[in-house]
Amino acid sequence: MRTDTGQIFRIEDYRPSDYLIPETRLTFRLDPEATVVIAELVIERRPGVAPSTPLVLEGDGLVLRRVEIDGKPAGKQSFEVEPNRLTLLRPPAAKRFRIVIETLVDPSANTTLMGLYRSSGIYCTQCEAEGFRRITYFLDRPDVLSVYTVRIEADAASEPLLLSNGNPGETGPLPGGRHFAVWHDPHPKPSYLFALVAGDLGVVDDSFVTASGRKVALGVYVEHGKEDRALYAMDSLIRSMRWDEEAFGCEYDLDVFNIVAVSDFNMGAMENKGLNIFNDKYVLADAETATDGDYANIEAIVAHEYFHNWTGNRITCRDWFQLCLKEGLTVYRDHEFSADQRSRPVKRISEVRTLRAHQFPEDQGPLAHPVRPRRYREINNFYTATVYEKGAEVVRMIRTILGPAIFRQGMDLYFERHDGQAVTIEDFLAAFQDISGRDLTQFALWYHQAGTPNLSVSTTYDATAQTFTLEIEQSVPPTPSESRKRLMHIPLAFGLVGADGVDMRWTTVDGATVEDGVIHVRKRRHAVRFSGMATRPVVSLNRGFSAPVTLSVERPRDDLVFLARHDGDGFSRWQAFNTLATDALIGAFRSSLGGKPSGFPSEIATLAVAFAADGALEPAYRALALTLPGEADIAREIGANIDPDIIHGTRAELARTIAEANAATFGELYEALSTDEGFTPDAAGAGRRALRNTLLDYLSLLPGGAALAARHFSRATNMTDMAAALGVLTQRHPGNDRTQSALAAFERRFSDNPLVMDKWFQIQASVPGPGTVEAVEALTRHPAYSTLNPNRVRSLVGTFSSANQTAFHRPDGAGYRFFAATVLDVDGRNPQLAARLATALRSWRSLEAVRRDHARTALLSISSTEGLSTDLRDIVERTLA
Ligand code: BES
Numbered sequence: 001m002r003t004d005t006g007q008i009f010r011i012e013d014y015r016p017s018d019y020l021i022p023e024t025r026l027t028f029r030l031d032p033e034a035t036v037v038i039a040e041l042v043i044e045r046r047p048g049v050a051p052s053t054p055l056v057l058e059g060d061g062l063v064l065r066r067v068e069i070d071g072k073p074a075g076k077q078s079f080e081v082e083p084n085r086l087t088l089l090r091p092p093a094a095k096r097f098r099i100v101i102e103t104l105v106d107p108s109a110n111t112t113l114m115g116l117y118r119s120s121g122i123y124c125t126q127c128e129a130e131g132f133r134r135i136t137y138f139l140d141r142p143d144v145l146s147v148y149t150v151r152i153e154a155d156a157a158s159e160p161l162l163l164s165n166g167n168p169g170e171t172g173p174l175p176g177g178r179h180f181a182v183w184h185d186p187h188p189k190p191s192y193l194f195a196l197v198a199g200d201l202g203v204v205d206d207s208f209v210t211a212s213g214r215k216v217a218l219g220v221y222v223e224h225g226k227e228d229r230a231l232y233a234m235d236s237l238i239r240s241m242r243w244d245e246e247a248f249g250c251e252y253d254l255d256v257f258n259i260v261a262v263s264d265f266n267m268g269a270m271e272n273k274g275l276n277i278f279n280d281k282y283v284l285a286d287a288e289t290a291t292d293g294d295y296a297n298i299e300a301i302v303a304h305e306y307f308h309n310w311t312g313n314r315i316t317c318r319d320w321f322q323l324c325l326k327e328g329l330t331v332y333r334d335h336e337f338s339a340d341q342r343s344r345p346v347k348r349i350s351e352v353r354t355l356r357a358h359q360f361p362e363d364q365g366p367l368a369h370p371v372r373p374r375r376y377r378e379i380n381n382f383y384t385a386t387v388y389e390k391g392a393e394v395v396r397m398i399r400t401i402l403g404p405a406i407f408r409q410g411m412d413l414y415f416e417r418h419d420g421q422a423v424t425i426e427d428f429l430a431a432f433q434d435i436s437g438r439d440l441t442q443f444a445l446w447y448h449q450a451g452t453p454n455l456s457v458s459t460t461y462d463a464t465a466q467t468f469t470l471e472i473e474q475s476v477p478p479t480p481s482e483s484r485k486r487l488m489h490i491p492l493a494f495g496l497v498g499a500d501g502v503d504m505r506w507t508t509v510d511g512a513t514v515e516d517g518v519i520h521v522r523k524r525r526h527a528v529r530f531s532g533m534a535t536r537p538v539v540s541l542n543r544g545f546s547a548p549v550t551l552s553v554e555r556p557r558d559d560l561v562f563l564a565r566h567d568g569d570g571f572s573r574w575q576a577f578n579t580l581a582t583d584a585l586i587g588a589f590r591s592s593l594g595g596k597p598s599g600f601p602s603e604i605a606t607l608a609v610a611f612a613a614d615g616a617l618e619p620a621y622r623a624l625a626l627t628l629p630g631e632a633d634i635a636r637e638i639g640a641n642i643d644p645d646i647i648h649g650t651r652a653e654l655a656r657t658i659a660e661a662n663a664a665t666f667g668e669l670y671e672a673l674s675t676d677e678g679f680t681p682d683a684a685g686a687g688r689r690a691l692r693n694t695l696l697d698y699l700s701l702l703p704g705g706a707a708l709a710a711r712h713f714s715r716a717t718n719m720t721d722m723a724a725a726l727g728v729l730t731q732r733h734p735g736n737d738r739t740q741s742a743l744a745a746f747e748r749r750f751s752d753n754p755l756v757m758d759k760w761f762q763i764q765a766s767v768p769g770p771g772t773v774e775a776v777e778a779l780t781r782h783p784a785y786s787t788l789n790p791n792r793v794r795s796l797v798g799t800f801s802s803a804n805q806t807a808f809h810r811p812d813g814a815g816y817r818f819f820a821a822t823v824l825d826v827d828g829r830n831p832q833l834a835a836r837l838a839t840a841l842r843s844w845r846s847l848e849a850v851r852r853d854h855a856r857t858a859l860l861s862i863s864s865t866e867g868l869s870t871d872l873r874d875i876v877e878r879t880l881a
């Protein structure tokens with residue numbers, strides 16, 4: 001494992017490397033404990049670099065066996081080996097020369113899941129961001145692009161399948177029951193996109209003919225016997241390939257495209273050129289074992305990794321500070337794909353909920369950083385919601401500002417200009433500036449400045465002058481990266497809704513540029529005045545969530561009620577109701593704190609049933625409208641002195657109030673949705689199930705509710721309904737016998753399916769209340785649990801710490817102590833996983849004093865431990881800073 005050097009990498013220190021590696025030939029002699037890697041590299045000195053300048057190659061945990069320079073063994077004095085690097089002290093003065101490096105690695109002992117490792121008997125690799133240096137010494141940086149030829153040698157019986165990037169070449173037998181295969185990737189690529197897989201796997205194959213007529217052989221590789229569960233992933237891949245041609249003009253560029261599912265994987269999936277490697281959780285699905293949510297994730301992640309072929313692989317990042325160049329842009333693309341495959345407003349609401357749940361707290365806490373960070377200690381810790389989700393929002397805003405046609409032309413120009421290059425955010429923005437002739441300098445602050453901007457808005461209507469005025473003021477709170485903020489360019493989509501529910505027209509507007517329903521907020525204060533308003537409109541702001549900001553709007557509650565009924569923008573209509581519910585919950589929280597619990601405004605229950613019963617709305621949308629803000633959402637809105645127990649109680653109370661007021665209608669709707677039409681994983685079927693399961697949640701709060709949920713569970717014919725019923729039982733009736741027997745039945749039925757057992761762990765880790773600390777601790781000793789498998793750890797400990805407010809934040813600190821011990825234990829084997837888990841404590845400062853003290857003590861107990869990984873030390877120290 002890498003030792004912490006305490007080194008900080010800064011963007012201003014970037015300089016191109018002295019040498020390039022135009023060609024890379026790798027030979028792998030695979031062996032479980034002693035794999036030999038021979039790297040034959042063509043090295044080229046960059047123009048202007050002095051001949052014989054030392055060549056410094058990165059390495060990590062490698063055993064060096066030999067070095068050759070231009071065909072001759074390198075003398076001991078000609079190089080220096082250190083744990084982290086190999087330096088050729090006086091390389092040949094020629095512009096081009098060749099070196100051979102032979103290293104030895106132990107895939108079986110590799111528990112970090114970076115570099116070459118084994119997962120359930122399969123050899124596989126993960127090289128992003130800096131894992132290639134765990135395979136051989138190399139210029140392991142994204143701006144060094146090389147053409148790779150890979151020869152894999154392995155046992156023919158145990159590893160019949162040998163895969164790498166690019167197109168397949170020669171194959172054949174070798175002495176001793178071994179065999180080999182050669183792969184060649186003609187597209188120059190950075191080392192982080194290298195991949196190798198060897199093992200015995202089943203396959204689903206298919207093919208795709210590209211727009212220009214290239215026939216591509218497609219394969220999805222999974223454990224033998226699970227092929228049927230890979231069909232949806234294959235279907236998603238084919239739809240992604242077609243969509244990228246239609247939406248972005250991007251065609252695939254090799255003869256084969258393979259996806260391999262492995263069961264031990266730190267992330268969701270990885271876009272290695274022509275050989276994507278996936279966490280099996282994002283490949284395998286059938287009705288019995290996967291929920292609608294799982295299907296949607298598979299579709300989105302298959303698409304995301306495929307889309308990287310152009311946004312990431314053909315055009316890659318100059319350095320890791322530019323990570324959002326590929327990740328933010330590719331998330332934007334996968335969002336658009338899913339919106340086209342499913343329902344656009346439903347998708348948009350889900351995206352915003354995710355952004356607020358993950359990115360807003362990051363931006364408002366000690367780990368805040370710009371979409372393009374300027375410094376890092378450990379790059380693995382920058383695969384964040386800010387880089388990904390806010391990065392995607394920034395791309396979406398470019399489209400909002402330029403309009404769809406110019407945006408597409410800008411993308412075309414970007415692809416054309418930079419194909420085959422490693423580039424920066426400035427290059428990306430320049431394509432849009434050049435195509436549109438617009439100045440995006442102020443807009444670029446979205447990449448450089450951390451923190452969630454706030455817009456304060458108040459309105460005035462002058463009936464005599466028939467004018468309606470919006471006073472808008474922007475502010476950006478200070479964050480650890482910058483204490484003083486500059487003014488941003490915020491594209492604020494809006495509508496002025498008339499009494500009839502239809503958007504009103506105005507005759508003139510002044511105070512800001514307004515184009516195509518978007519106010520361009522650029523100054524600190526704008527007074528935007530609309531004339532020709534015969535009646536007072538109700539303003540709908542940030543339609544479609546056009547900018548990732550918070551809003552503080554001064555307005556009567558009736559305006560929100562009106563928008564929740566009439567806003568023509570689906571997102572904003574949902575938002576209006578969500579804001580009403582949030583305000584009601586915060587009001588009740590405050591009066592509980594003051595010792596005087598209060599009720600809830602009656603229009604919440606009235607609106608809830610109006611949404612539920614509105615047949616003109618899609619069922620999935622109705623389900624989202626009926627979903628109350630989560631406990632973490634409420635905590636974030638309250639901001640300080642959080643008591644999770646009070647929030648939990650308040651939220652449960654509002655749910656009960658809504659259920660009691662609407663018992664009859666909810667019951668009828670639930671029954672009407674109960675006719676089983678058979679399972680298909682499409683958006684329409686998923687929407688009906690989502691609505692029915694949301695109604696079940698409410699109905700479970702009424703007399704007979706536990707029996708109803710138990711019946712829902714036992715009659716379920718698919719995992720969506722089964723997991724939903726188990727969730728309702730455990731959340732709403734944790735102590736009930738029916739709940740215990742449902743949990744036991746689920747365990748008996750799925751004990752041999754680890755991915756389904758993950759749901760069982762997740763559901764139990766989410767049970768509210770103090771007893772869950774001990775329950776989760778006990779589950780770490782369950783036979784299906786493994787502290788070595790990231791999916792198991794995330795399902796149990798990850799869910800407990802990031803999605804269970806009352807148990808994790810138990811007032812006596814027991815949740816934090818268990819958590820700290822687990823994080824330290826995981827860190828010894830898998831630093832990346834430990835560091836990710838540890839981010840669950842990032843909002844510790846907003847807790848009330850007793851919990852805050854316990855949380856701080858737990859963080860200090862981690863940071864004072866010796867031998868922490870760089871990954872974990874970086875997170876814990878920034879969290880405490
Ligand atoms: N390139 C990443 C995978 C990755 C992340 C590798 C961090 C190394 C370190 C991949 O494209 C990705 O972003 N995967 C996401 C899923 C995606 C749908 C957002 C993931 O793994 O969570």
Ligand code: ZN
Binds near residue numbers: 304
């Ligand atoms: Zn990605």
